[in-house]
Amino acid sequence: MTPSTFDLTNCEREPIHILGSIQSYGYLLAVLPDTYSIVHASDNIADLIGQSADELLGLPIDQALSNSSLSANALIEFLNVGRRSESWEGLNPQQFAVNGKSWNLIVHQHQGLIVLEWEPVGEHNIARNQQLIAQALTEVQASRTLSDLLQNTAQRVKKIIGFDRVMVYRFEPDWHGHVIAEAKEDHLDSYMGLHFPASDIPRQARELYKINLVRLIADTTSTPSRILSQPDWPNDKPLDLTHSVLRAVSPIHIEYLTNMSVQASMSISLMYRGELWGLVSCHNTVPRFVDYPARQAAKFVSQLLSTALEFRKDEEDQSSLLHFRQNGQYLHEQLLLDENIVKALTKQPVSILDMTKGTGAALLFNGTVYRLGQTPDDDEIRGLADWLKQNDMESILQTDQLPNLYPPAEKFRHVGAGLLSIILSKELNEYIFWFKAERIQQVTWAGNPDKPILVDADGQHRISPRTSFAAWVQNVRNTSEAWAEAEVAAVVKLREDVLQVITKQANEVRLLNQRLQLAYDELDAFSYTVSHDLRTPLSSIRCYSEILLEEYGQDLNPDATALFQKVIDSTERMRALIRHILFYSRMGRTELNTQSIDMKQLLEGIREEIMITAKDRSLTITIGDTPPIVADETMAIQLFTNLLSNAAKYTQLEKEAIIRINGKQSDGEVIYSIEDNGIGFDMNQAGKMFDLFKRLENARTFEGSGVGLAIVKRIVIRHGGKIWFHSELDRGTSFYVSLPSTQTR
Known part of the structure; x- marks a missing residue:
C-alpha cells in the first residue's frame, strides 16, 4: 500500500464516544433508572468508595455503598430529584463528601442509563469568575469590533482557567481551522494567524463538540481507567460517553498533543445558528485540572461570544439583503418600463452587476452574450452554459471553487473562480451569470498539513500526527470569496422578475412554450387516465374495506382492524392526490x-x-x-x-x-x-x-x-x-x- 492509496479517513472512523475508558482524575458509575442497579463502573472506583468495580457490578446503589463513607441515601435522593425534574443540567454539580474530601458529582441520562461522574472540587474563585463574566457581558453589549471581542474572550477564559495558551479557532468552509485570537504566556511561540487542517479535528469530533460544549483533558500523561460492565451486559452495547465529562482521549489525539508539548487541553464550542462556528482551544504545558464551576464560567463567556457572533452576522446579512433587494426593485421597475430584457438588465444605471458582490456578470440571451465587469470571454461563457445544460443543473448554481467542478474554468480563474448562475431557459440556452475573481491566499499552516504515514512493526500502515508545528506556507488557488445568502436570495427574486417579463413576450415560435404545451397535454391525458381508471377501483377498495370492518370488525384481532383502517386511510390519501393532479391539469384550459x-x-x-x-x-x-x-x-x-x-x-x-x-x-x-x-x-x-x-x-x-x-x-x-x-x-x-x-x- 502506498501513501497515495492509503485511506486517510481512518481518523474520522475512530469511535471516540465509546473508547471504553475515562480519564484517571475522576470516577464513573452507570445505573439503570428503575432500580439504580450498577451496570458499568470505572476500574478505579475502589479509590473512591473502597470496593472494586467487580464487587459493585449488578448491585443496587444502596447495597453497593453500604460500607462506604459516601451517603447512599443522599445520592439516591439526588437521583430521585433529577428523575422527577427530567433534567440534570440545573442540578449539576452536586457536592458529596467521601472520606473527608469533597467531590463534584455530575449526572446525565443517555440511552436508557443514568451516568454518574465524580471529579475533584477545585480551588476556584467564585467571586472572581462572576466578575469576569460580568465584564464579558458588558463588553459584548458595548460597541466593539468582532476582533476585539474575540481577543478579549481569549484573555478572559485564560484568567478563569489559568492555562498557558487560549486560542479562538474559527472553522473555514472546508472545516480547516484558523486561529483568529490568542492569549498566551510570553515564553510561548504565537499560533496567531496559523491554519490547522480539517483532519486535526475529524468529523465525529466536531459532532461531539456540538453536543458536549466543554471538553477537558486534564493530563495527557496519565493512564485512563477502563470501564467494566456487568458480566451479562451485551458486548455490542458499550457505554456511550457522548455526554460524559470524563470521556477518555483517543490515542491519536494524545500523540498529537504530545507532539505540541501539551499535557492538558480544554475546548469550548462556539456555535452559530446551531452549527459549529469555531472553538476556544486551550493548551497547558503541564497537567492542569479545571473543576466544573470554572469550566461552566468559561463556557458562559464563550456563549456570550456566540450570541454576539449571531447578532453581528444577522445584522450584516440584513443590511446586505436590504441593499440587494433595493437594487432588485430598481431592475424590476426597469423591466416593467422597458420590456427589452437586454437593455433593462445591462444598459441602465442599475444592472445585473449590482445584484451581488461579484466582480463580473454576463447575460446569455437570444444567442448573444452581454458582459459587464470582469468576466470570461464569449466562447468561455458559452462553454460554461453548455456544461450547465449537460449536467442537468437546477435553476440556481453557486460555487466558490468553479475550477474544481469545471476544469476548463482554470483558464479564466483570475476573473471567474466563483460562479453564481440562474437559468432563464435551458432549452433556449439562456442564463445569467455572476463571477467572482480568484482570491489567491497565502495560507500559513501550523506545520505541513499532510499527515505522515508510518509503518508499524507488524507492517500495518497508520497516520501519524504531525511532529512539527512550525509555520508552513501554502498558496491556495482556484477559490473566490464565498457567495452570501443575501446574494442568492436576491438573484432568486430577480429570476422571477425576468421570467415574468419573458412570459409576457412569449409566442408560439419559442421552443420553450412548445415543449411546455406538449408537457401540459401529456399531463392532461395522464390526469384523465388517473381519474377514470383509478377512481372507480379505489372507491371499491374503500367501500369493501369499510363493509368488512363494519360487518366483521368484532371478530378481528386488533392488528387486523388496524390494517383495515390503514387501507381506508391510504385510499383517502390517494383520492386527495388524484384531486390535486386533476386541478393542476385543468388549470391550463x-x-x-x-x-x-x-x-x-x-x-x-x-x-x-x-x-x-x-x-x-x-x-x-x-x-x-x-x-x-x-x-x-x-x-x-x-x-x-x-x-x-x-x-x-x-x-x-x-x-x-x-x-x-x-x-x-x-x-x-x-x-x-x-x-x-x-x-x-x-x-x-x-x-x-x-x-x-x-x-x-x-x-x-x-x-x-x-x-x-x-x-x-x-x-x-x-x-x-x-x-x-x-x-x-x-x-x-x-x-x-x-x-x-x-x-x-
Whole structure:
C-alpha cells in the first residue's frame, strides 16, 4: 500500500464516544433508572468508595455503598430529584463528601442509563469568575469590533482557567481551522494567524463538540481507567460517553498533543445558528485540572461570544439583503418600463452587476452574450452554459471553487473562480451569470498539513500526527470569496422578475412554450387516465374495506382492524392526490372568471379552517392589511389555502407557531407576504421548490404529495403574477405573491 492509496479517513472512523475508558482524575458509575442497579463502573472506583468495580457490578446503589463513607441515601435522593425534574443540567454539580474530601458529582441520562461522574472540587474563585463574566457581558453589549471581542474572550477564559495558551479557532468552509485570537504566556511561540487542517479535528469530533460544549483533558500523561460492565451486559452495547465529562482521549489525539508539548487541553464550542462556528482551544504545558464551576464560567463567556457572533452576522446579512433587494426593485421597475430584457438588465444605471458582490456578470440571451465587469470571454461563457445544460443543473448554481467542478474554468480563474448562475431557459440556452475573481491566499499552516504515514512493526500502515508545528506556507488557488445568502436570495427574486417579463413576450415560435404545451397535454391525458381508471377501483377498495370492518370488525384481532383502517386511510390519501393532479391539469384550459375579491373575508375563512384542524397545538395566524385582489375566486382560495396550510404544517415542531399574512398595494400590483417561523429550508435547494412531485430534503418527514406549490405557481402564472420566497434553515420561510391590480386573461 502506498501513501497515495492509503485511506486517510481512518481518523474520522475512530469511535471516540465509546473508547471504553475515562480519564484517571475522576470516577464513573452507570445505573439503570428503575432500580439504580450498577451496570458499568470505572476500574478505579475502589479509590473512591473502597470496593472494586467487580464487587459493585449488578448491585443496587444502596447495597453497593453500604460500607462506604459516601451517603447512599443522599445520592439516591439526588437521583430521585433529577428523575422527577427530567433534567440534570440545573442540578449539576452536586457536592458529596467521601472520606473527608469533597467531590463534584455530575449526572446525565443517555440511552436508557443514568451516568454518574465524580471529579475533584477545585480551588476556584467564585467571586472572581462572576466578575469576569460580568465584564464579558458588558463588553459584548458595548460597541466593539468582532476582533476585539474575540481577543478579549481569549484573555478572559485564560484568567478563569489559568492555562498557558487560549486560542479562538474559527472553522473555514472546508472545516480547516484558523486561529483568529490568542492569549498566551510570553515564553510561548504565537499560533496567531496559523491554519490547522480539517483532519486535526475529524468529523465525529466536531459532532461531539456540538453536543458536549466543554471538553477537558486534564493530563495527557496519565493512564485512563477502563470501564467494566456487568458480566451479562451485551458486548455490542458499550457505554456511550457522548455526554460524559470524563470521556477518555483517543490515542491519536494524545500523540498529537504530545507532539505540541501539551499535557492538558480544554475546548469550548462556539456555535452559530446551531452549527459549529469555531472553538476556544486551550493548551497547558503541564497537567492542569479545571473543576466544573470554572469550566461552566468559561463556557458562559464563550456563549456570550456566540450570541454576539449571531447578532453581528444577522445584522450584516440584513443590511446586505436590504441593499440587494433595493437594487432588485430598481431592475424590476426597469423591466416593467422597458420590456427589452437586454437593455433593462445591462444598459441602465442599475444592472445585473449590482445584484451581488461579484466582480463580473454576463447575460446569455437570444444567442448573444452581454458582459459587464470582469468576466470570461464569449466562447468561455458559452462553454460554461453548455456544461450547465449537460449536467442537468437546477435553476440556481453557486460555487466558490468553479475550477474544481469545471476544469476548463482554470483558464479564466483570475476573473471567474466563483460562479453564481440562474437559468432563464435551458432549452433556449439562456442564463445569467455572476463571477467572482480568484482570491489567491497565502495560507500559513501550523506545520505541513499532510499527515505522515508510518509503518508499524507488524507492517500495518497508520497516520501519524504531525511532529512539527512550525509555520508552513501554502498558496491556495482556484477559490473566490464565498457567495452570501443575501446574494442568492436576491438573484432568486430577480429570476422571477425576468421570467415574468419573458412570459409576457412569449409566442408560439419559442421552443420553450412548445415543449411546455406538449408537457401540459401529456399531463392532461395522464390526469384523465388517473381519474377514470383509478377512481372507480379505489372507491371499491374503500367501500369493501369499510363493509368488512363494519360487518366483521368484532371478530378481528386488533392488528387486523388496524390494517383495515390503514387501507381506508391510504385510499383517502390517494383520492386527495388524484384531486390535486386533476386541478393542476385543468388549470391550463380553464377560463378565468376574474373579479375583485374581499381578501379579509377570504383569509379569515381559511384561517378558521386551519385553526380547527390545529386545535391541539399552539398556533397563531395574524392577518395584517388586506387590499383586494383581482382574480378568479376559486383559484385565489386554492392559492392562499395551499400557502397557509403549508406554513401551518411546517411549524408543527415549534412550541409557539406564528404565521403572519400582510398585503401591500403598489403601482399596478398587490403583494401579499406569508411568513412563518417553521423549519425553513436551504436556499441552495430553491430551484426545485415549485417542481411537480418534488419535495425538499428536510420536509420529507412531513406528510405531503409535492403538488401543492406546483399548483400555487401555476395559479400565479395564469393571473400574470409572480411568486418568490426567502428562507433559512430552522429560521422560517417567507413567500411573496404579486398579482396585477387590473383584470387579466
